[in-house]
Every structure is written in structure tokens, then in C-alpha cells.
Amino acid sequence: MSSERRKPYPFDQIEPKWQKIWDERQSFHAPNPGENGFDSKKSKFYVLDMFPYPSGAGLHVGHPEGYTATDIIARYKRMRGFNVLHPMGWDAFGLPAEQYAIRSGQHPAITTRDNVAKFKSQLKRIGFSYDWQREINTTDPGYFKWTQWIFLKLYNSWFDPETNKAEPIETLIEHIDSNYEFEDGDDTKQWMIEHKRLAYVADVPVNWCPELGTVLANEEVVDGKSEVGGFPVVRRPMRQWMLRITAYAERLIDELEGLDWPEGIKLLQRNWIGRSEGAEIDFKVDDNKIRVFTTRPDTLYGATYMVLAPEHSLVDQIVIEEQWPAVREYRERTARKSDLERTELSKEKTGVFTGAYAINPANEEKIPIWLADYVLLGYGTGAIQAVPAHDERDLEFARKFDLPIRQVVQPPGDEDPIGFVGEGVAINSPIIDGLPSREAIRKITSWLEERGLGKRAINYKLRDWLFSRQRYWGEPFPIVWESEPDGQYRKHRALNENELPVVPPPLEDYKPTGTGEPPLAKAKEWIRYSGKATRELNVMPQWAGSCWYYLRFCDPQSDRRFVGEDAERYWAAGDHPGTVDLYVGGTEHAVLHLLYARFWHKVLFDLGYLSKPEPFQRLVNQGIILGEDGQKMSKSRGNIVNPDDVIEQYGADAFRCYEMFMGPLEQMKPWSMRGVEGVSRFLARVWRLMMTENQAGEWQLSPALKDVELAKAQNKVLHATIKKVTEDIESLGFNTAISQMMIFVNAFIPQRGADIIPISAMRTFLILLNPFAPHLSSELWEKLKSPGDITEQPWPPYDEKFLVEDEVEIVIQVNGKLRDRMTMSTSATEDEMKAAALANPKIAELVVGKNVLKVVVVPKKLVNIVVQ
RNA sequence: GCCGGCGUGGCGGAAUGGCAGACGCGCUGGACUCAAAAUCCAGUGAUCGCAAGAUCGUGUGGGUUCAAGUCCCUCCGCCGGCACCA
Numbered sequence: 001m002s003s004e005r006r007k008p009y010p011f012d013q014i015e016p017k018w019q020k021i022w023d024e025r026q027s028f029h030a031p032n033p034g035e036n037g038f039d040s041k042k043s044k045f046y047v048l049d050m051f052p053y054p055s056g057a058g059l060h061v062g063h064p065e066g067y068t069a070t071d072i073i074a075r076y077k078r079m080r081g082f083n084v085l086h087p088m089g090w091d092a093f094g095l096p097a098e099q100y101a102i103r104s105g106q107h108p109a110i111t112t113r114d115n116v117a118k119f120k121s122q123l124k125r126i127g128f129s130y131d132w133q134r135e136i137n138t139t140d141p142g143y144f145k146w147t148q149w150i151f152l153k154l155y156n157s158w159f160d161p162e163t164n165k166a167e168p169i170e171t172l173i174e175h176i177d178s179n180y181e182f183e184d185g186d187d188t189k190q191w192m193i194e195h196k197r198l199a200y201v202a203d204v205p206v207n208w209c210p211e212l213g214t215v216l217a218n219e220e221v222v223d224g225k226s227e228v229g230g231f232p233v234v235r236r237p238m239r240q241w242m243l244r245i246t247a248y249a250e251r252l253i254d255e256l257e258g259l260d261w262p263e264g265i266k267l268l269q270r271n272w273i274g275r276s277e278g279a280e281i282d283f284k285v286d287d288n289k290i291r292v293f294t295t296r297p298d299t300l301y302g303a304t305y306m307v308l309a310p311e312h313s314l315v316d317q318i319v320i321e322e323q324w325p326a327v328r329e330y331r332e333r334t335a336r337k338s339d340l341e342r343t344e345l346s347k348e349k350t351g352v353f354t355g356a357y358a359i360n361p362a363n364e365e366k367i368p369i370w371l372a373d374y375v376l377l378g379y380g381t382g383a384i385q386a387v388p389a390h391d392e393r394d395l396e397f398a399r400k401f402d403l404p405i406r407q408v409v410q411p412p413g414d415e416d417p418i419g420f421v422g423e424g425v426a427i428n429s430p431i432i433d434g435l436p437s438r439e440a441i442r443k444i445t446s447w448l449e450e451r452g453l454g455k456r457a458i459n460y461k462l463r464d465w466l467f468s469r470q471r472y473w474g475e476p477f478p479i480v481w482e483s484e485p486d487g488q489y490r491k492h493r494a495l496n497e498n499e500l501p502v503v504p505p506p507l508e509d510y511k512p513t514g515t516g517e518p519p520l521a522k523a524k525e526w527i528r529y530s531g532k533a534t535r536e537l538n539v540m541p542q543w544a545g546s547c548w549y550y551l552r553f554c555d556p557q558s559d560r561r562f563v564g565e566d567a568e569r570y571w572a573a574g575d576h577p578g579t580v581d582l583y584v585g586g587t588e589h590a591v592l593h594l595l596y597a598r599f600w601h602k603v604l605f606d607l608g609y610l611s612k613p614e615p616f617q618r619l620v621n622q623g624i625i626l627g628e629d630g631q632k633m634s635k636s637r638g639n640i641v642n643p644d645d646v647i648e649q650y651g652a653d654a655f656r657c658y659e660m661f662m663g664p665l666e667q668m669k670p671w672s673m674r675g676v677e678g679v680s681r682f683l684a685r686v687w688r689l690m691m692t693e694n695q696a697g698e699w700q701l702s703p704a705l706k707d708v709e710l711a712k713a714q715n716k717v718l719h720a721t722i723k724k725v726t727e728d729i730e731s732l733g734f735n736t737a738i739s740q741m742m743i744f745v746n747a748f749i750p751q752r753g754a755d756i757i758p759i760s761a762m763r764t765f766l767i768l769l770n771p772f773a774p775h776l777s778s779e780l781w782e783k784l785k786s787p788g789d790i791t792e793q794p795w796p797p798y799d800e801k802f803l804v805e806d807e808v809e810i811v812i813q814v815n816g817k818l819r820d821r822m823t824m825s826t827s828a829t830e831d832e833m834k835a836a837a838l839a840n841p842k843i844a845e846l847v848v849g850k851n852v853l854k855v856v857v858v859p860k861k862l863v864n865i866v867v868q
Numbered sequence: 869g870c871c872g873g874c875g876u877g878g879c880g881g882a883a884u885g886g887c888a889g890a891c892g893c894g895c896u897g898g899a900c901u902c903a904a905a906a907u908c909c910a911g912u913g914a915u916c917g918c919a920a921g922a923u924c925g926u927g928u929g930g931g932u933u934c935a936a937g938u939c940c941c942u943c944c945g946c947c948g949g950c951a952c953c954a
Contacts, residue, residue, distance in 0.1 A: 008906080264872055268949065271871070276953075294954060307954090349952085372952095379953045386954085392869095393952055461953050587948075661892070663881055667874085668947075675880065678892045681907095688907090736882070739891035746891095749908085811887050816935045818887055856934045861886055866934050 008684035009691075010699065011651030014779045019127055021778075027791055028074075028129040030085050032555065033570045038083075045082040046571050047073050048550055048616075050585030050593075051089045053542075054115035055096055059122040060633065061641045061659070061671060066584040066622040068656045069665050069734060071128045073582060075771035076729050078129075079795040085571055086129060087553040089136035090116050093144075094542045095212075095228055098473035101510045108473040108510070112139055122643065126652045127774050129791075134556045138545030139473075143552065145501035146562035147544050148478040150600060151199060153607060155479075155494050158196035159247035166247075166606035172196055198244045198603060199467065201492060205311075205377075206466060208236040213512025214470040215240060217541060235335075238516060241468040241477065241538060245599045249273050249460040252598060258577045260618040262666075265590050272591040274461025279445045280381065281454035283358035285318055285369065290358060293380030293459055296390065297448070298440035300362045301429040302408035303385035304398070306369045307351070309377040310334045318369060320355030327352055327371060334373040349374055349397045360385075361453040362431065362444070372397060380459050395419050409437065465596065467541060470518040472510045474539030476502045480529040481536065492536070504539070546593050547600040550580050550615060562609070569611045578617025579610070584665075587621045594619070620732060623668040630670045641671050653773035654680040660734035660772065679738070683776055685745050686769065690762055690780050701783060704750055704757045715802050717747045718761050722798035725768045734772070741769060759784060764796045811862040812837045814846050830857040837863035 022028065031038040047070045052063055074086035090112075097108035097115075116137065123130070136143055158172045159165070172193060182189050194200055206215040211231035215238060220227045245252075253273050256266045278295035283306060290306065308315060310331045319327050330352040351372030358369050374393055375384050388398035388405040395418070398405055407417045409424045423437035431447055432440040448454030468477070478495040495502065505526035510519055518537040520527065527535045548562070555567035572579040579601075594616070601615040626632060627639025634640070646655050658679040663669040691699045710718065721744040728737035744765060748757060763786050770777040770790050781790035805826055810833060812820045820842045824833060834855050837843060843865065850867040857863050 264949090267872065271950065274950095274953065278954085292954080296954080374952045374954090376953065384954050391954070393954075396952095459953080590949080661880090667881095669880070672880065672893070674893050678880095682892080684907095735880095736891080739882075742891055809887085813886085813935075816886095816933095821887075854934060856886090858886055858935095862935090864886080864934055 007651075008680060009687035009776070011653060011683075011775065015125075015127065015652050015775045018775045018778045019124060022127075022129070022791075023124075023132075025789075026133070027789070028078075028084075028086065029131050029133050030083055032564075033566045042081060042083040044085065044571055044573060045074075045077045045582075046085040046550075046580045047077070047582045048086075048553070048580045048584070049088065050583070050589065051091050051546070051549060052119060053091050053094055053096075054112065054119045056100065056111070056115055058115075058118050059643050061643050061646070062586075062622075062625050062633075064123075064126055064643060064655070065625060065659050065665070066586070067123070067126070067128055068659045069620075069622065069732060070582065070584050071656075072660070072729060072734060072771040073732075074129050075774065075791070076795065078791065079767065079770070079793060081794070085134075085553065086131060087134040087136075087556075088123065088128070088130040088132070089134075089549060089553070090119070090138065091542070091546050091549070092116065092137050092139040093474045093545055095471070095473075098471060098510055101473070107506070109139065112137075125647060126643070126656060129774070134553050136549060136552050136556050138549065141501040141503050142557075142559065144475045144545065146552065147475050147540070147548070148500050148502060149497060149562055150548060150604065151475075151540070151544075152478055152494050152497065152500075153609075154199040154243060154600075154603060155197055157198045157603065157607060158193075159198060159244065164251065166198060166603045168607065169193065169197065198247065200242055200244065201239060202242050202464075203237055203239050204242065204466070205235045206238050206240055207233045208238065208516070209233045210514070213514050213516075215466060215468070215516075217466045217543075235337075236516075240466055241536075243465040243467045243599070245465045245596075246460060246462055248599050248602055249275065249462050250458075251602060252462075252595065255577065255598075255602075255614060259614060259616070260576075260578075261616075262619065262621060265587070265594070265619060265621065268590045269595055272462065272595065276459050276461075278457060278459065279441075279448065279454050280457040281361060281385065281448060283361065283367075283385070285314075285356055285358045288314060288317060290314055290318075290369075290383050291381045292383045292385045293457060294385055296387065296437075296441070297444050297454070298426055298429070298432060298435075298437050299387040299390050299408050300360065300385065300444060302387040302389050302406050303360055303362075303367060304388060304404040304406055305367050305386045306358050307372045307375045307384050307386050307394075307397070308354075308369065309375045309382040310371045310373055311377045312371075312382045315354070315371065318354055318356040323353060323355035327354060330371060337373070349393070349400050351397060351401065353401075361448065361451075362429070368403070370397075370401070378463060379461065389418050390421055392419065392421065465599075467544075468538035469541050470512060470516060470537075471539050472504065472507060472519040474504075474541065475544055476504050476520065476539055477536040478502050479536040480533040482533045493533070502535070543593060543596050547597045548604075550583075550597075551601075551604075551610070568609075572610070572612045574617070576617050577612055577614040579612045579614065580616045582618045582620065583616040584620045584622060586624070620666065622665050623663075625662075626668065626670040628671050628673065633671075641673075646673075646676060650676050650680040651683075651775075653776045654683055657683065657738055657772050661738045663735055665732050665734060682738075682742050682745065683773055685749065686773075686776065687780070689745060689748060689757060690784065702757065704755060705759050705762070705784070706756045707760070708756055708758050710758050710761055714748070714758065714761060717744055718764060719798045719800075719802040722764065722768060722796050723800075723803070726795070726798065729771065738772065741765070741772075766790060767793050767796055808860050810837075810860075812840060812843055813862060813864040814843065815866060816864060819843060819846060826860055830859060833857050833859070833863050837865060 049067050049070050074084050077084045092112045097111045100111050101108045138144060156169045157166045158169055160167050176189055176192055207221045208215050209226045209231050212226055212229060216226055216233060221233050224233055225231060226233055253270055253275055256269060276295050278293060279297040280291050280293050281297060282289040282291050351370045354369045354371060356369045357366040360367055386394040388394040389407045390409050405418060406428065408426060408428050409420060410427045411417055411420045411424045426432040426435050426440040432443050435443060445456050478500055479492050480495060481490045481492055483490050505523035507522060509522060512519060520537040529535050551563045554571040555564040558564050597615050602613060604610045605613045627637060629639050631637055631639060643655065654676060658676040661679050662675065690702050690705060692702045694700055721740050724740040725737045763784060766777040766781050767790065778790050807823050808826055809821050810824050811818055812822060820840055822836060822840060824836060834857050847865060847867055852865060852867050854866040855863065
């Protein structure tokens with residue numbers, strides 16, 4: 001007895017056969033302009049997946065969900081006559097390979113190579129129509145050479161607020177030279193330049209993770225713990241590379257407008273960037289000024305005290321002597337707090353009085369200055385005017401420390417004015433009394449501006465991007481540090497473009513040093529660049545490679561440019577701002593990858609290297625696939641579904657179709673093996689529609705197949721199917737497209753063996769099925785001795801005239817309740833329908849003796865009789 | 869706390885304001901078979917009824933409409949994001 005379960009159709013032979021053919025023929029290679037086979041009459045379509053990190057665990061069923069969707073689109077668009085760019089690659093720098101190296105001593109490049117090979121064979125087994133000639137790997141020196149090159153562009157650029165775009169650093173130097181004069185030896189000019197570079201070095205309080213031995217970006221810290229591993233993260237000042245993404249805050253918000261992204265994702269980005277409009281106001285403190293930011297300048301008269309962040313730079317100058325011990329103690333205490341503690345303790349306000357007073361510019365009143373860690377140094381000016389009457393946090397603080405509370409806004413209703421934070425009417429505020437909040441804001445801001453006491457200002461939550469990591473497995477920076485003749489002062493300098501790529505050195509020991517010094521410090525030879533210069537030891541974060549990979553796909557082999565000009569212009573073409581036409585991936589990248597990539601893209605666009613201002617025109621998020629138990633798939637729950645097992649048992653086509661049939665692409669949904677079986681049965685029915693098994697158990701063409709005209713009903717189903725499948729692919733409604741194909745097959749299944757199956761309808765159907773089940777449809781196409789390769793067939797058109805009915809069933813309602821149905825000609829007039837409905841005996845019985853108030857007639861659908 | 873998304877049979881889900889539950893799974897019965905598997909056919913929201921049929925039914929309560937799963941308001945539940953951002 002064979003342990004092998006009998007296959008419902010021979011997918012185990014068909015699938016490898018066609019995968020080999022596609023490989024040999026390079027069926028899915030998209031030629032670039034200027035390349036052999038390029039057809040300039042074809043429009044382009046760029047459909048992209050979020051490329052995976054090739055982990056050791058291999059592909060899971062979540063990956064192929066989006067990949068199948070894009071593959072269907074790619075295959076469909078090719079049949080529609082587009083030149084389709086559908087590439088795949090590997091985002092292969094990152095922690096797991098390095099951590100594996102630490103444990104095993106195996107070089108991350110080896111691990112990466114093995115994992116890539118595994119992923120690639122798994123993807124090929126599913127029959128995706130990627131153009132494998134365009135495969136890229138972010139850890140390949142031929143790739144990261146250009147990642148480093150882009151870094152040089154960032155380093156050598158600044159953001160000009162006048163033009164609202166990035167420009168080469170030379171224009172800044174010209175600008176400075178024409179406006180200022182400096183003495184010899186004055187490094188103010190250098191300071192001004194360093195202050196504007198899009199890539200710069202700064203001593204910043206960073207998220208330091210002792211366990212991982214590295215700093216992390218804000219985006220990589222979740223609830224005070226590292227996103228990878230969940231280890232505690234503390235604040236610590238360190239010298240780091242930063243990217244000036246904040247310069248683009250406004251454009252990153254505004255230019256979301258022209259993108260076809262889910263509104264939720266746009267909102268997430270907007271909130272992350274966090275734009276607030278308000279005013280900066282100067283408060284006098286003796287000879288100093290302290291500037292605060294507020295969104296509510298109309299509450300200025302209610303400012304009864306002021307709060308500085310404990311780390312604020314003016315603290316040293318204003319604290320009075322008696323308060324120093326308390327202030328010192330408070331600052332030390334807050335400095336020791338981790339992010340986690342700061343948020344956990346957020347319930348309870350803490351603070352300390354400085355002993356100093358500021359002058360409220362509106363009424364010249366003296367107000368006390370406090371320090372408190374509920375004011376953050378990194379946002380606004382690190383100082384606030386506290387208006388306890390109209391701000392929850394200030395109110396809580398004022399109550400705890402017994403500070404005065406003064407109402408200056410009258411709520412519109414009968415709400416409690418103390419603690420009211422909404423808009424109302426200004427009171428107790430001589431300059432703006434009686435004005436609604438909006439107007440009051442405008443008026444007092446002008447008033448402050450006229451007197452040089454403040455100005456309109458916009459603030460963003462977005463911080464500059466912390467771009468260096470103390471790791472091994474990442475792109476080294478193309479930067480060296482030069483020592484001055486005195487051997488002390490050290491200065492960074494960019495390498496020349498022709499010195500790229502900077503390849504990481506081989507290491508024996510990849511472990512983080514734990515001190516914050518990067519592992520590359522151990523490569524004593526490598527770090528020595530010249531007699532007086534050493535290399536930068538940090539590496540770039542994992543996001544770097546994925547910031548521009550979609551551009552490299554346009555021209556992956558170029559060693560002349562990060563992407564050839566012609567290739568970029570061709571693949572970015574179209575009358576919308578985005579480059580990629582359709583981008584499918586998970587929501588987890590809403591504010592990370594998708595924001596970073598937009599930033600880099602805009603810089604490259606500004607510098608004239610790209611033809612479009614945005615990377616991704618249309619974005620679609622696929623939903624998470626849950627385990628059979630409805631829980632998130634995880635090793636510990638033991639509910640992980642392995643694609644290899646599914647394909648082994650049911651075949652790649654069934655796997656693909658099930659992933660699409662489960663439900664709407666964007667929805668979260670649980671896996672079901674029974675469901676796979678159902679889809680597999682459908683595909684087997686397709687097979688048996690055209691193939692029968694002889695007594696020897698061999699499959700042969702069904703004798704029922706005939707070259708005949710379609711019956712009217714058959715033709716109608718065929719055209720309804722073409723229509724539905726076409727529209728559903730366009731709208732990514734893959735589950736309902738498959739439903740319709742099931743309806744088609746059910747309609748053509750021979751009832752008692754004697755029936756005839758029209759070959760022409762089968763051929764058309766196979767084309768529709770091809771994007772979903774490419775192997776099965778290719779095989780049957782060949783078996784039917786159809787001309788050419790199915791992948792080269794044009795997508796079939798449908799004709800509405802076959803869909804019109806002569807007669808339809810009309811529903812009769814009485815007071816909106818279904819009471820009976822009748823069959824009528826589609827040409828029946830409204831009067832005829834009304835008359836027929838009223839003449840219906842069942843209806844007549846219900847209506848008799850009642851008052852007919854109204855009869856609503858919906859042509860070809862229903863008649864509703866409203867009675868009393 | 870704030871912001872978003874989602875609540876439809878036993879399950880996954882379908883429905884331009886116009887017949888709720890397409891399609892699939894599961895289940896029940898039947899055909900084929902010595903038997904099973906596979907396959908095919910029929911049925912399958914709930915309640916009442918022998919039946920014809922009736923009543924109820926898209927998380928809750930209300931509203932708009934001739935007509936609401938669909939539009940508006942209230943509340944409840946689940947999922948995701950942000951979280952002292954002045």
C-alpha cells in the first residue's frame with residue numbers, strides 16, 4: 001500500500017515542469033529601454049512587494065499572501081499588454097544574521113547566502129512571475145556601494161528653506177560667503193555648514209539598549225523596550241550620525257495628498273510627524289529670555305507659572321542659590337529614569353522650583369519658573385507657559401504644587417471652565433476679551449509680533465533620524481575622521497565616490513563591545529585609513545538598504561549610477577507623483593520604512609537624480625493571517641502553517657488560490673486547511689472538465705471537448721465571468737473573482753457524461769484562471785493544443801450584449817416586505833410592472849380593503865406597494 | 869485618554885440604499901461501490917408548522933427612507949496605532 005495520498009490532479013508533475021519552462025524561456029523578464037526585445041509601444045506597470053528579510057525560519061504563509069496578489073496583478077497586466085516590472089530581492093543586513101554569527105562564529109554573509117537560497121527556492125516553488133534577472137541583495141557590495149553613495153549625497157546637501165528643497169552643500173557655502181565675513185581661524189563658518197547638512201553628527205540623548213549593545217531609533221523602541229528582543233532601553237547621550245528628516249516634515253505631510261494610500265496609513269504618518277500650529281513667546285527673566293512654544297497663545301493671560309525641561313540649557317543661569325541643592329537632586333533623579341520609567345510614572349507629576357521668576361509679556365506679571373520632566377527637551381523649545389485652567393497636565397501640576405489657577409476661556413456650554421481645554425471665548429484677557437478662541441489666537445499673535453515678543457510658529461513631533469548603529473552586519477559609513485596637527489581635534493570628512501564601496505572587514509568576533517564602541521573597532525587594520533585618518537566605526541541601520549531598493553530594481557546591474565537615467569524615467573513614468581504603481585505589504589511599516597523611503601526619495605528628487613517626487617503611488621496593506629485557532633501564528637502556540645507542507649499536499653496553485661480565496665486581501669483572517677482542500681477540489685474540477693482518466697489510470701483529453709458554438713446560457717456565464725474576474729482583479733477583489741470562476745466551472749460540469757464541453761469557452765476560461773493558477777492553466781492550455789504560450793495571450797474582452805436578459809424576476813413587496821415574485825420582460829414599463837403587481841392574486845388579497853398610498857417601481861428589480 | 873479599523877449562519881466570507889447569506893468549508897440525505905475513499909446529486913439562518921406558509925433575523929438602542937447589513941446619532945465588544953508633543 002502506498003503511503004502517498006492520491007493527488008486530485010497531477011500538480012506534482014505539472015508545477016515543476018512549468019517552473020522550469022518559465023526559467024528557461026525567461027518568460028517574465030521585463031526589458032529595459034534600449035535592451036533587446038523592448039517594445040516602446042507598451043506602457044509600463046511597476047508592481048512591487050515589500051522584499052523580505054531572509055530569516056533562517058524560511059517563508060511563512062504571511063509572505064505569499066501579498067506576493068500572490070501582486071503576482072496576479074503582474075500576470076494580468078502583462079496579458080493586458082503592459083511591460084511589467086515585478087522584481088524580488090533581499091533585505092539582508094540586520095540583527096538575526098549577526099546574532100547567529102555571535103553564537104556560531106559563522107560569518108553573517110554565509111548565513112545570509114544560505115537563507116537567500118532557501119527563500120528563493122520557496123518562492124520559485126509557488127510559481128511567482130518575478131524577473132529574477134533583477135534580483136538584488138542589500139548586502140551585496142555592488143548594491144551597498146550605492147547606499148553609501150546616497151549617504152554621501154545626504155552628507156553633501158542641505159535643505160534650503162527658501163526653495164523648500166535639498167541643494168548641494170556648495171550652494172550653502174556660496175550663500176554664507178556672500179553674506180558673512182570671517183576672520184582666519186574662526187570656525188563659525190564650519191559650524192554653520194555642519195548645522196545644515198542633511199547627514200550630521202550630534203551628541204544626542206539616544207535610546208541605548210545595553211542588552212543589544214546598540215542605540216535604537218525612536219521607531220525601534222516600543223514601550224521603553226527594544227522592538228527586537230524586548231530588552232530595556234535607557235536614555236544616554238552619545239555621539240551619533242543623524243539624518244535631518246525634520247527638514248522635510250512639512251513636505252512629508254503635504255505630499256501625502258497626491259498618493260493613493262489607505263487613509264489610515266496617511267493618518268498614521270501625519271500623526272507621527274505631528275504638526276502643530278501655534279506661537280513662540282519670549283518671557284523675560286532678568287537679562288535673559290526664555291522662549292516657549294504654545295498652540296494656545298490666546299491663553300497667555302492664564303499663564304500663572306512656567307516650566308522648563310530639567311535638561312534645559314538656561315537652567316544653570318537662572319536657578320537661585322538656595323534652590324540649587326533641590327534642583328541638582330531633581331535633575332539627577334530624572335536623568336536616571338529610563339523612558340519606561342518616565343511613562344510608567346506619568347500618572348504622578350514631579351517637579352522643583354528654581355526660585356526664579358519670569359515676566360508674562362501680556363500683563364507684566366511675575367510668574368514662578370519650575371522644572372518638571374513632563375516638559376520634554378526635544379519638543380518645541382523645551383519650555384512651556386503653564387496654563388492650569390486650560391491644560392490637563394498643567395492643572396494636575398498646579399494642584400499638586402499649589403500654584404494659582406486663572407480662567408481665561410469661557411466654554412460655550414455650561415461645562416466646568418476649570419480644566420476646559422476646548423475652544424470658547426476669551427475672558428480676563430484685556431487685549432482679546434470677548435473674542436472666540438480662533439480669533440483671539442490670531443489677534444494676540446499679531447500683538448506679540450508687533451512688539452517683538454513672539455511669533456507664529458509650527459512645531460513637529462518628528463525628530464531627526466538617528467542613523468548609526470553599533471553593529472557589525474550593516475553598511476559602513478563612507479566617512480573618515482581626521483586628526484588635526486595637535487592630534488586632538490577630530491573632524492569628519494566624506495570619502496570620495498571612487499572609494500566606494502566601503503566593505504566591512506572580516507572579524508573573528510562580532511560581539512558588541514558593550515561600551516558603546518562599535519564592533520568594527522576590533523578591526524585594527526581596517527580602521528586605519530591613512531596616517532592621520534581613521535574610519536567611522538558605526539554602521540547604518542537596517543532601514544538604509546530598503547530606502548531605495550525599488551529604484552535599484554529599475555536598473556539593478558548598473559555600475560555607473562545608482563539607477564540609470566533612462567531606466568528610472570521609463571519605469572517611473574505616468575501622470576501621478578509616485579514611481580511604483582502598486583506596492584503591497586504589511587502595515588507594520590506605516591511609519592518606518594514608508595517614511596524613510598519617502599524622505600530619501602525626495603532628497604534624490606530635489607538633487608535632480610529622479611523624475612518623480614514620491615516613491616510609492618498606490619499602497620495596499622495585506623491583512624495578517626492568523627493560525628487555525630484564530631490566534632496570531634507563533635512558535636509557542638504551535639499554530640504556524642508552513643507553506644512547503646501545504647504545497648506538498650495540495651500544490652502551488654491551490655496554495656495561491658486559497659491565499660486569495662480566504663477573504664479580502666486587506667483583512668485579518670484565520671488559516672483553514674479545510675479551506676485549502678475546497679480550493680484544491682475546485683482546481684481538480686477544472687482539470688477533470690478537460691481531462692479524463694483511462695483504465696490504465698492515465699490522464700487524457702476528455703472526449704466531451706468539442707469545437708462547437710456556445711449555448712446561449714453558457715455564453716452568458718462565460719461573459720459574466722470575464723467581466724467579474726476583470727473588474728475584481730482591477731479592484732483587488734481576488735476572493736470574489738475566484739467565486740465567479742467556481743460558478744463558471746459548476747455551470748460547465750457535465751451532468752451525465754453525454755454533455756459537450758466547448759473548447760473555445762475553456763480556452764477563454766484558462767486565460768482568466770492563469771494569473772491565479774498559472775501552472776494548471778498553462779498545462780491545460782497546452783493539452784488543448786492551443787496556439788502559443790498562455791502567458792502571451794491577450795486578456796479576453798467581454799460583451800455586455802450577452803449579459804442582458806430578456807426576462808427578469810421582479811420582487812413584489814407590500815410595505816417593504818417581500819410577498820411574491822413574478823417574471824417579466826426587461827422591456828416592461830413602470831406602469832406595466834405596477835399593474836402586474838397589483839393584479840397578482842396574492843398581492844390583491846393582501847391589499848384588498850386597504851388604502852394604496854404609493855407604489856414604488858424600480859425597473860428590472862421590484863415593485864413596492866405602500867398601503868395603510 | 870486620544871485617533872483609526874472591524875462586528876453578517878456552525879466557520880471563512882458575499883451583497884452600486886432595492887430578494888440578506890453568492891462562493892467555499894462543515895453538516896444531513898441520496899447515487900456509484902462488496903465496502904471505503906474519491907466523485908456526483910439534493911438539502912442546509914432561526915423559530916413555529918404535516919404542508920402551503922408565517923414570524924423573526926446583519927453587536928445594542930434610536931433616527932432618516934416607500935425600502936437600511938449599507939446613511940446619521942447612542943452605547944457595547946474586539947483589533948491596531950499613538951500616548952505628558954504644550
